[in-house]
Amino acid sequence: MSKQEEMEKIAISVENCKKCDLYKTRNKPVVGYGSVDAKILFIGEAPGRNEDLQGKPFVGRAGKILDELLESIGMQRSDIFIANILKCRPPNNRNPLSSEIKACTQHLDNQITLIQPKIIVPLGNFAVSYIFEKFGLKIDKISNIRGKVFETNTIFGNIKIIPMYHPAVATYNPNTINILKEDFRVIKDAIEKFR
Ligand code: URA
Numbered sequence: 001m002s003k004q005e006e007m008e009k010i011a012i013s014v015e016n017c018k019k020c021d022l023y024k025t026r027n028k029p030v031v032g033y034g035s036v037d038a039k040i041l042f043i044g045e046a047p048g049r050n051e052d053l054q055g056k057p058f059v060g061r062a063g064k065i066l067d068e069l070l071e072s073i074g075m076q077r078s079d080i081f082i083a084n085i086l087k088c089r090p091p092n093n094r095n096p097l098s099s100e101i102k103a104c105t106q107h108l109d110n111q112i113t114l115i116q117p118k119i120i121v122p123l124g125n126f127a128v129s130y131i132f133e134k135f136g137l138k139i140d141k142i143s144n145i146r147g148k149v150f151e152t153n154t155i156f157g158n159i160k161i162i163p164m165y166h167p168a169v170a171t172y173n174p175n176t177i178n179i180l181k182e183d184f185r186v187i188k189d190a191i192e193k194f195r
């Protein structure tokens with residue numbers, strides 16, 4: 001089976017998933033978007049209103065910021081893969097519950113194992129906590145660790161983890177966009193090392 005076919009299998013299991021109650025209130029699940037051969041995997045929190053309607057990740061205001069950040073380092077969405085911690089939208093964009101994260105991250109884990117990225121960029125507290133715990137890294141406040149490169153060993157080799165603020169923060173705190181731009185330079189430098 002090709003990687004693309006494997007990803008379609010994951011998508012079908014997400015579409016049929018009833019492992020938490022969010023399937024009852026969502027419109028479309030958001031499996032993820034991008035290249036299955038991407039070297040970089042971005043992980044957000046959960047679909048918002050626009051994502052839930054379109055079934056695609058980061059298509060609202062936070063998505064505009066993400067596109068601007070990618071462009072600032074000469075990349076576009078087809079160069080990366082974007083997924084979320086939760087595949088279904090929590091009502092009124094409330095925070096994910098730990099039970100929902102526990103239920104849903106099997107799908108994300110399958111995506112990580114399939115893509116085998118060289119760099120994972122978790123965006124915001126929920127993604128950062130999950131990824132740090134999964135890969136046995138010591139967690140600290142996001143303001144202390146954002147834009148730093150953490151290395152970890154996985155079943156598919158050594159990878160880098162670069163935690164960042166969630167781009168949605170930049171929609172209500174304009175200073176954050178500059179911090180995010182700085183942190184995206186760190187991604188660019190890290191990519192150049194394995195080119
Ligand atoms: N915020 C997220 O965390 N994920 C999305 O897909 C959109 C907004």
Ligand code: SF4
Nearest residue numbers: 017020023087088104
């Ligand atoms: Fe399944 Fe995840 Fe949707 Fe819950 S949020 S129903 S675990 S796909």
